[in-house]
Amino acid sequence: MKKKIILFISLLSILVIIYYREKFVLIFSNPEVFLNLFLETSKIAAFSLYALALNLAIFILAAIIEILSIGWTKSSINRILSNRSKSTYGDLWCWALSILNLYDLFVLLFSFGFFYATTSLVMNNASEIHLIDKIGSPIIVFILVFTISDFKHYIWHYFMHKRPFWELHKYHHSATEFNLITTTRGHFLEKGFLTIIDVFVFLFLGVTPEYFVFIAFGREFYAFVLHADVNWSLGWLGKYFFISPKAHKIHHSDNEKHFGKNLGTFFNWWDHIFGTYLDTDDEIQIGVKDSTFNKKGFWNDMIIGTKEFAIATLQMTGKKEQKSM
Numbered sequence: 001m002k003k004k005i006i007l008f009i010s011l012l013s014i015l016v017i018i019y020y021r022e023k024f025v026l027i028f029s030n031p032e033v034f035l036n037l038f039l040e041t042s043k044i045a046a047f048s049l050y051a052l053a054l055n056l057a058i059f060i061l062a063a064i065i066e067i068l069s070i071g072w073t074k075s076s077i078n079r080i081l082s083n084r085s086k087s088t089y090g091d092l093w094c095w096a097l098s099i100l101n102l103y104d105l106f107v108l109l110f111s112f113g114f115f116y117a118t119t120s121l122v123m124n125n126a127s128e129i130h131l132i133d134k135i136g137s138p139i140i141v142f143i144l145v146f147t148i149s150d151f152k153h154y155i156w157h158y159f160m161h162k163r164p165f166w167e168l169h170k171y172h173h174s175a176t177e178f179n180l181i182t183t184t185r186g187h188f189l190e191k192g193f194l195t196i197i198d199v200f201v202f203l204f205l206g207v208t209p210e211y212f213v214f215i216a217f218g219r220e221f222y223a224f225v226l227h228a229d230v231n232w233s234l235g236w237l238g239k240y241f242f243i244s245p246k247a248h249k250i251h252h253s254d255n256e257k258h259f260g261k262n263l264g265t266f267f268n269w270w271d272h273i274f275g276t277y278l279d280t281d282d283e284i285q286i287g288v289k290d291s292t293f294n295k296k297g298f299w300n301d302m303i304i305g306t307k308e309f310a311i312a313t314l315q316m317t318g319k320k321e322q323k324s325m
């Protein structure tokens with residue numbers, strides 16, 4: 001079965017090369033065009049000191065809130081500086097790559113350009129509906145875009161907990177402690193899948209960059225808070241409105257009873273609607289039992305994730321073909 005799939009992918013690649021041959025010749029015969037395309041698709045060209053400063057400011061704000069509530073000794077910054085676990089090293093790599101705008105470069109390299117090709121295909125062919133252009137009030141637009149984008153994240157997260165995507169998302173869950181920056185801990189290919197979904201949703205809505213930046217940084221701040229080493233339940237707000245840090249900790253639990261619960265990342269409404277909400281006072285140990293990650297460093301973990309994802313995908317397509325035969 002594996003042979004058939006490899007043959008199919010090879011044939012497909014040949015057809016793509018033949019179809020786009022003129023473009024390929026242009027790209028590879030002109031180093032400047034090639035370099036520009038590479039810088040643009042890897043998003044290195046989009047690096048800005050302003051975005052870096054904003055990123056750091058959001059992190060510092062979340063860190064101050066954490067220090068004020070649990071004290072310096074237990075705080076993430078103190079543990080990052082003086083008592084790093086193997087999982088923290090992974091968090092640091094992910095955080096550094098994301099704030100320096102280098103994450104997309106590795107998304108591009110690890111997927112051999114697959115995500116770039118698919119997102120540009122969607123962007124070139126999707127008729128932009130620009131749903132929000134039809135609404136006058138900017139406040140309603142903001143609430144609508146924020147809510148839809150939160151629901152999109154819930155659906156994406158739901159699929160990340162199913163095979164074969166779990167093999168990638170497992171890397172985020174293999175963190176053995178929360179350090180605020182644990183939120184940025186994610187496999188390169190997982191980020192690639194999220195980008196495809198984002199392109200679909202934001203094209204459909206027709207979101208302008210101002211909304212996008214505002215929503216992205218707002219969500220990022222909350223995501224830092226969700227990965228603080230605190231046990232806040234947020235009272236009735238955490239029960240009916242928002243995913244609390246306590247709820248996200250339950251989501252990261254290594255106990256099977258808690259798997260696939262609290263999939264929301266801002267509102268918990270989706271968990272209530274689809275029956276994935278869970279509140280418990282059980283003792284929570286975060287991580288993945290018998291994890292293959294956190295042993296030989298960050299880059300090895302990225303390779304392990306890619307391999308396990310490929311194996312799971314092949315196994316699943318193999319099984320389906322056997323069933324239909």
Ligand SMILES: [Zn+2]
Pocket residue numbers: 157160161169173251
């Ligand atoms: Zn998850």
Ligand SMILES: [Zn+2]
Pocket residue numbers: 172182183227248252
């Ligand atoms: Zn998390």
